[in-house]
Amino acid sequence: MRSLEYPFDSDYILRKKKKIKRELLSQNKKYLEKRIAILGGSTTSDIKQILELFLLNYGIKPTFYESEYNQFYEDAVFGNNELDNFNPDIVLIHTSNRNIISYPEIIDTKEEVDKKLNSEFARFISVWKSIAEKFGCTIIQNNFEYPLYRLLGNKDATDFHGRVNFITKLNLKFAEYAEENDNFYINDINYLSSQYGLNQWSDEFYWYMYKYTLAVPAIPDLAFNIAKIIKALFGKNKKALALDLDNTLWGGIVGDDGVENLSIGQETARSEAYFEFQEYIKAHKQLGILLNINSKNEMKNALAGLEHPEGVLRKDDFVIIKANWNPKSQNLAEIANELNIGIDSIAFIDDNPAEREIINQTFPDVDTPDIGEMPEKYIRILDSCGFFECVSISDEDLNKVKMYKQNAERADLLNSFTNYADYLKSLKMTARIENFIPMYMQRITQLTNKSNQFNLTTRRYTQAEIEQVAKSCEYITLYGKLSDKFGDNGVVSVVIGHKDGDTLNIDLWIMSCRVLKRDMEYAMMDKVIAECKEASVKTILGYYYPTAKNGMVRDFYKLQGFDKIEEDESGNTTWRLDVETYINQNKFISVED
Secondary structure, three states, X not given: OHHHOOOOOHHHHHHOHHHHHHHHHOOOOOXXXXXXXXXXXXXOHHHHHHHHHHHHHOOEEEEEEXXXXXXXXXXXXXXXXXXXXXXXXXXXXEOOHHHOOOOOOOOOOHHHHHHHHHHHHHHHHHHHHHHHHHHOOEXXXXXXXXXXXXXXXXXXXXXXXXXXXXXXXXXXXXXXXXXXXXOEEEEOHHHHHHHHOHHHHOOHHHHHHHXXXXXXXXXXXXXXXXXXXXXXXXXOOXXXXXXXXXXXXXXXXXXXHOHHHOEOOOOOHHHHHHHHHHHHXXXXXXXXXXXXXXXXXXXXXXXXXOOOOOOXXXXXXXXXXXXXXXXXXXXXXXXXXXXXXXXXXXXXXXXXXXXXXXXXXXXXXXXXXXXXXXXXXXXXXXXXXXXXXXXOOOHHHHHHHHHHHHHHXXXXXXXXXXXXXXXXXXXXXXXXXXXXXXXXXXXXXXXXXXXXXXXXXXXXXXXXXXXXXXXXXXXXXXXXXXXXOOEXXXXXXXXXXEEEOXXXXXXXXXXXXXXXXXXXXXXXXXXXXXXXXXXXXXXXXXXXXXXXXXXXXXXXXXXXXXXXXXXXXXXXXXXXEEHHHHHHOOOXXXXXX
């Protein structure tokens, strides 16, 4: 919904929140449902309502538990039946600097201040550990905004008696804890309040009148920031950028002005803005974001522009370059198809509002941020959209662009074969399929939340849930890696099944689009059968729940030899396989084959 996309009108969202919610729910999306507990150190009711809107817009339908006023510690450490029965998937701890119990005083010694700091940190650790032990769920914790006043002036930041100094050290301790503990994330209100304007963020009126620790007009910014973390946890991030060239990546029109007259570099304020924007875009490659060009241009002019001596981005930085006179909507569809990702996984960046509107009308699920006409604002606007909110960085992320380029090499090789089986043999593929291990938990979680096409049930898991499943003897968990002569594709497939007596129920079966049509699913099936045989499982039940994106696996279980035993009016199907029959029919081969 456009009213919830950055830059949004906070006043409109606050006034029309009920109307916006009705409009969102009327879209009849297939939502991912999650239970979110908000444990507050202040009033949280409006935060909950606005957060719900942003999450619905991301395709996540939340159910909330909300603590009583300033009962975050009591609910977490001592618990209550309502929260226990709620059994949250995520706990959001909404605290602020007003929840710090003991600040330094001028008469305190350095040792006394350190004791207060450690005591404050220990109090929060007890909250986090109680939640983790009781629910094993994901925790999102606010850090602290700076105080409204500085008793020591500028020295408040450097003297151990200063509140600014104290909060800085406490925030650093929070950050170190997040770095060392999985399933724990910081909602950085220290940065957010600074960006918003601390005086406006911490307007005292809203505290004294309503016990809100932030101004009500700032609530949409806070809720949006939290929603970005949650949508990233459940695989709702974008995967790629499709970028215009003229007046987007450089100033001027390369076909008219010539490469030598493009505005980029260090010569003028305008050219420097484009230079820094290119630096910002290129940095996304390090996160595994796929960069692509979608430009109305002659290809030779586009490539010449990318060779500008003062430019940062080069031809090789992009996975796909579409520079032609076709409609940009057609180019965008082709980019999605060639990358083998959903078109809604792409953010379209173009300075031209008419082009953005065409994409909006053709593909409503594609984000087309209004970057305006001032290149000096491009970075701030695009960064604030949060398309690529980072909750983890895996080896696959760092190598993703390389992997997609390797896929292009595989595609070129395929064109030289007339027999597909011969092509597969020529790849010299090697599969490694094993039970979940700690080294790959992060990547397994990413894959469960990002895979949409080869995903039979579209279940989503947090890393905490993945870790719980991996520890349980009631589950069979498998990950698969695939490499070939072009390189290592990393972890590309995951199977999770829970045992019920001598029956295995397949809760999740997914595979990365990078290795579709490579027969990896048969190797995974082979290993599933081996695990079932070892666990004395006699029957396997598989489930297929149709979505707009997973039609390609509609007949997956049929191809694996399962019998369909049930189908409802929505197309949800249940499939059954007898393990011994499967083995006796000589369908079972060793994984090494």
